[in-house]
Amino acid sequence: MRRTRILTAVLALAAGLLAGTPPALAADTPKGVVAADTYTWKNVRVDGGGFVPGIVFNRSEKNLAYARTDIGGAYRWQESTKTWTPLLDSVGWDDWGHTGVVSLASDSVDPNRVYAAVGTYTNSWDPKNGAIMRSSNRGATWQKADLPFKLGGNMPGRGMGERLAVDPNKNSVLYLGAPSGKGLWRSTDSGATWSQVTGFPNVGNYAQDPSDTSGYASDNQGIVWVTFDESTGTSGSATKTIYVGVADKDNAVYRSTDAGASWTRLAGQPTGYLAHKGVLDTKNGYLYIAYSDKGGPYDGGKGRLWRYATATGTWTDISPVAEADTYYGFSGLTVDRQKPGTVMATAYSSWWPDTQIFRSTDSGATWTKAWDYTSYPTRANRYTMDVSSSPWLTWGANPSPPEQTPKLGWMTESLEIDPFNSNRMMYGTGATIYGSENLTNWDSGSQFSIKPMVQGLEETAVNDLASPPSGAPLLSALGDIGGFRHTDLTKVPSMMFTSPNFTTTTSLDFAETNPNTVVRVGNLDSGPHIAFSTDNGANWFAGTDPSGVSGGGTVAAAADGSRFVWSPDGTGVQYATGFGTSWSASSGIPAGAIVESDRVDPKTFYGFKSGKFYVSTDGGATFTASAATGLPSGDSVRFKALPGIKGDVWLAGGASDGAYGLWHSTDGGTSFTKISGVEQADTIGFGKAATGASYQTLYTSAKIGGVRGIFRSTDKGATWTRINDDAHQWGWTGAAITGDPRVYGRVYVATNGRGVVYGDSSDSGGPTGPGPDPTPTGACTVTYKVTNQWSGGFQADVQLANTGSNAWSGWSLGWTFADGQKVAQAWNAEYTQSGAAVTAKNVGWNANVAAGSSVSFGFTGSSSATNSKPTSFKLGDQTCKVA
Secondary structure, X not given: OOHHHHHHHHHHHHHHHOOOOOOOOOXXXXXXXXXXXXXXXXXXXXXXXXXXXXXXXXXXXOOOEEEEOOOOOEEEEEOOOOEEEEOOOOOOHHHHHHHOEEEEEEOOOOXXXXXXXXXXXXXXXXXXXXXXXXXXXXXXXXXXEEOOOOOOOOOOOOOOOOOEEEOOOOOOOEEEEOOOOOOEEEEOOOOXXXXXXXXXXXXXXXXXXXXXXXXXXXXXXXXXXXXXXXHHOOOXXXXXXXXXXXXXOOOOEEEEOOOOOOOEEOOOOOOOOEEEEEEEEOOOOXXXXXXXXXXXXXXXXXXXXXXXXXXXOOEEEOOOOOHHHOOOOOEEEEEOOOOOOOEEEEEOOOOOOOOEEEEEOOOOOOOEEOEEEOOOOOEEEOEXXXXXXXXXXXXXXXXXXXXXXXXXXXXXXXXXXXXXXOOOEEEEOOOOEEEEOOOOHHHHXXXXXXXXXXXXXEOOEEEEEEOOOXXXXXXXXXXXXXXXXXXXXXXXXXXXOOOOOOOEEEEEEEEOOEEEEEXXXXXXXXXXXXXXXXXXXXXXXXXXXXOOOOEEEEEEEOOOOOEEEEEEEOOOOEEEEOOOOXXXXXXXXXXXXXXXXXOOOOOOEEEEEOOEEEEEOOOXXXXXXXXXXXXXXXXXXXXXXXXXXXXXXXXXEEOOOOOEEEEEEOOOOOOOEEOOOEEEXXXXXXXXXXXXXXXXXXXXXXXXXXXXXXXXXXXXXXXXXXXXXXXXXXXXXXXOEEEOOXXXXXXXXXXEOOOEEEEEEOOOOOOOOXXXXXXXXXXXXXXXXXXXXXXXXXXXXXXXXXXXXXOEOOOEEEEEOOOOOEEEEEEOOEEEEEOOEEEEEOEHHHOOEOOOOEEEEEEEEEOOOOOOOOOXXXXXXXEOEEO
8 A cells, every 4th residue: 555655755855955056066076975886776575565656568569568656666567577667766866756657658659769758746844736747668768847736646546547548640749638728738749738629628626535634635637538549540640539537527538630730528428437448349339447536546435337439429337246235446457459359457446355347258248256255254265375485465353254365465456468369368456566477267267376576676765774784785664564574675674574464664663783572563453553673673563652642753762672762653762671571751852862882882882863962871861962063953964873983973854945965973972073064964874894994884875075965985075985976866766775894885775666776886895986097908899879858968878898908907088079069967987077078087996997807987068959979988098989
């Protein structure tokens, strides 16, 4: 489920995202910021973990499919590996809302083109308007068209659609259904510009809860789907007949027969329901519509399926069950393009005992179910399920019939039959993508098989991370599915944290000198909000809540695991010796404070609230406010104490309208020094020290030298290296970060919807810096690629290959720009630019290039409308071949 994602986004706003303007790239690489390391980025595997409201197959190319998520971006299917590739990792900090995808469209005329309508919230939680992202290379790179209104990828009604559609005959024409009363919009230049269709008569009127003062549930859900009748057009001419679904229970479906010039309400249509989906079978001339009494994806108590004959205007109720027998709405609507007359739909809001999938092979005249009762509560399933690739999907549950584990699903608003393969189906749930590759077994009376088809799609919101010095390398606190103990980052764990299962884990900690002792806190509708482990998080037992607890808050374990301090929601800070069977109120610290422990002294704990730092030296019984001043006044702060040194504390946070940055204390919080050069910082973490360094490596999500990114310091914050790049930004990364105490350079980054991302360095941890002036000999080849382009700027990657017979001990590559381009920032190379001439030199760690090997570096720069590639490159005095 995705309820907790709303809270994560509000947290993001509290971190200062509403204020300020997007950072410009620095004109020169600033002192102290040497982007001189290549990182390999991967996901810590969970496989899924979030709501997938949309799956889109291309109608003209086999095996080309996309999935959209509510907060975690979009993905493209890779048939060769049966995995998903993320497409929106380039979305940066200031545009974090553009990781929410409310609709997606794949161009059937030109399959290289794909479009995404992005924006997370239509209310004040998202500070920016929505946008249409367009790509001509299947999502490898994007261009953006900003819209004059917001879009709601994580708003109520997000499972309806698709709101974005490409004309199947004239693919320069697209339509977008907008929320918030903004109407229907059209582009005639392949998504570059958009204008409202002023003749469309209805902007919608349905809101989930009109009384909601936050603007979340009270927003008008607007125009919810657009469907073309491709039979009413010819190649190169706009399709004449278009159907549009509107969030209006009395006027749900409209049609144009003149390519969008005029629109009329479809006569005779049913009323009293919202049209979630409209899917057209042009061969049979039927428009199928799935209706629900609510907008979803959580709600919906009644629903119907209707069929509209496009030639005669006849409406037929084809619902598979009587209206009185529904306790759910219908959605997840699809037709088999290979077998006209085959249609399927889901009971998306059937939470108990399970979701339901319906299938008809006679255009809805008769139906069969994915499961049915033999004699209640015994079920007979037409399917088998194998979740061995994602075993946590059982939730460790042992339910009583008619419930089963794993469930067929919930929030099943997306269901698609592969248009080229009647045996393949995929459908999204609140936690994964399931699929079948022998679907037609359904019709022969034998069982079809269902399994997760989600590898590569990672969609969790991460609240906290811990990497102990022994045991599992990573413990995570996640929204909606609790969290995991990863003993292998490349494998899906067998189960999330259980006993108890928190719906969301808000904080966790381990005892620094006894890492087998672990504590976590979180949210649960009924039950305890704290749990303990004595075996490094492998097994858990529940603690006892003090009176008044309503949510997890933050928690800290003493360095030796002998005691705990807990700052839960709903009551004040508490402390306990042992495993929380009896709690006492801490004094001297306000309710809602963030708490952490000293990593050396088991009786020292720290807290922060509203600009004040608090210290306890008696195990959390009493806290005293520090005299430290100049700290951030708000509560968008995260701080940690350094392992191995008593009283060594780092604090990150703030807001752009006040104090914002990174602070360091060496006296247990009595005083703090602000780290110069760090303009903004939101997280702080520690990892293994570099070779020869006496101090642990620092990691932060920060803005340094005018650039937002993930940074590393091996010299106690004196200098910083940006270790991500513009292609790997993941939206908002302000919740947590930690290095690995056992692997130099490894860092774990929390994202809000893309799961836990970890990076490994190509740097061995030795000294870095520019090498000697190189004098390489032998042949060379250069490959220069522009990997991303936007208005006024671009990103390029350069590969320099040693094609000679002698190794290089250093290199210096020069070229000249023809169109006034200016390098703004480089990584894996030092650069200088004089006029149009650019020279890129090795840094210390990548100076040596063996014969037959290559080295790569990249940069971002400014450009005009023309951005031609350099035609000649010189390695020292010799000219390289250009690949």
